[in-house]
Amino acid sequence: MNLDIRYPIGYLFTVIGAILVLHGAFFLHADAFAAHSLGININLWWGIVLLAFGIVMVVLARMGGKKGGSG
């Protein structure tokens, strides 16, 4: 197969993570967090986690080079 699945996984979570971070940091009012997520800016924090995961996946795919990963 000529597609390493780590790329789509990596890019997908990088994009979604970035959207959540931006949304949480600049657009969503603190009221929304008070009303829903116990006052935690869950968009920002979880967005950072997804962003980091996405980037790690892409880096792994780049470094691995082997098609489809190992194992």
Next chain:
Amino acid sequence: MQHSIIHFETIDYLIVAIYFVFVLGIGWMLRRSMKGSGDFLTSGRSIPGWVAGLAFLSANLGAQEVIGMAASGAKYGIMTSHFYWVGAIPAMVFLGVFMMPFYYGSKARSVPEYLKLRFDEKTRGFNACSFAVMTIFSSGISMYAMAKLMGLLLGWSFLDSILVSGLIVLVYIFLGGLTSAIYNEVLQFFMIVFGFAPLVYLGLKDVGGWEGLKSKLAGYSASQGFDSGAWTHAWQHLGSPSRNPLGVEWFGMVMGLGFVLSFGYWCTDFLVVQRALAAKTMTAARRTPLIASIPKMLFPFLVILPGMIAIALTYQSTKGGNGGFTLPMKDGSYDYDMVIPYMLGHYFPTGMLGLGMTALMASFMSGMAGNVTAFNTVWTYDIYQSYIAPDRADEHYLKVGRWTTVVGILLSVAAAYLAAIYNNIMDVLQLVFAFVNAPLFATFLLGMFWKRATGHGAFWGLLLGTAAAAAHHGLTIPHGADSLIKGGWLGQVHVYPSEMAQNFWTAIFAWTTCFVATIAISLATESRKSDAQLRGLVWSLTPHEDKGEASTPTMKKVATFGVIVLVLTAILNVIFW
């Protein structure tokens, strides 16, 4: 639907849309790799072990599973984890260590094809046809459930949901076949983990951590007439069916659920086994279910815990609470299926809500896709190539495989509408499927480990096992049964304390009947297969090197991996004793 429960904003739709673009993109990227029917229907046996492993896990993780496990978490508490720690994991280890050498080594392209190689044509035909019908209805039920839920939550019309889910699944399978489905299942695995993990975190924080959850559930337990630990101990209250909310005793649970039902599903259902058969080497195929078992072990915390949290918080609010989370009511009791959707709506602000709902939609769609790809392979190879048009060029079967996807989706749509119109038909069908599935594992166990088992023995054993399941269900009822669909349509010989107990015992009866009948009929009939023909299909006739690990050092053996998985699972059982 005029009101929607979940308030979606542009950003939420954006996240859903991005996910759909990736899903379709994977199919698009793979379209040129589909050169023969093998690429399309069996992934050309090219998938790395970890990808096959996560797909193996995801294929079973349809939305009914996610929503159903959360509902059971609320209804039965931590005992629901028996479906994982007693049910799934030992069966997955058994599949990887003992059965995969024969499935993979036989070069069979499907589970029914293994039955043909090992037994005979009629056994394969029976299994292939019942499986094909089942996959279509399961896919249809997935579609129906998604349409119903999206209508309720987001206000989508039934037709819109069907069109969106049907078209997306159709396009990515049509383009990229099984590989596309497997890759998307891996994507879905991460989507579910990332979508639900923060939900569990927020819920647990809200309820006061594990200690807070335990003390609130103790109150709830007592209010339901059970010991205070009934919702938070997995084994302590299994001595008698009346002492736990599941209504079963340990023997029925371990034998019925742990042995018959779980081994029957995980070790013989082509939907999951197909993922392992797509792996690129024998070792990767054998490791597939074991790799899957590691996250599977932890899934109770992701899908069962939310149910426990939901019922604890609901109980707290009924006791003069703070206006926190409460489950909705339906027909006079809690609507347990709403645990996940309501928690998403309660704990996630917009943005995260998009992520959580995407995870839910992803699991509905992969539930459909898994069934459709399994249907494709069984239809094309086991029915079309075997009975309708044998000896055609491979390109012909590739074409048939592709267009079977379209037919499969159209039939699923028809099944979804049927489910919407006649709810009872679906209940009856699921019951019939349960009867057909219950004895299957006895056939495979004898087939793989007893060389004397014959085709006649296997076929009639299966039929008698299925009949025994039906008869047992017809002669018993669960306590408080209100319709014939719950049993007793032949008479009333025994009353079980719960539906769960009745299910488990139906399975035990079916399995035992099939096991005994297959042995008896095999001994009375002659085996038509020579020892040479059975090499690679039966344990005692397969040389060690064919099982794939003659020269592997002990620490790298699949069996060692299996033992580690079992020890970890045992530890989890002890922790939540």
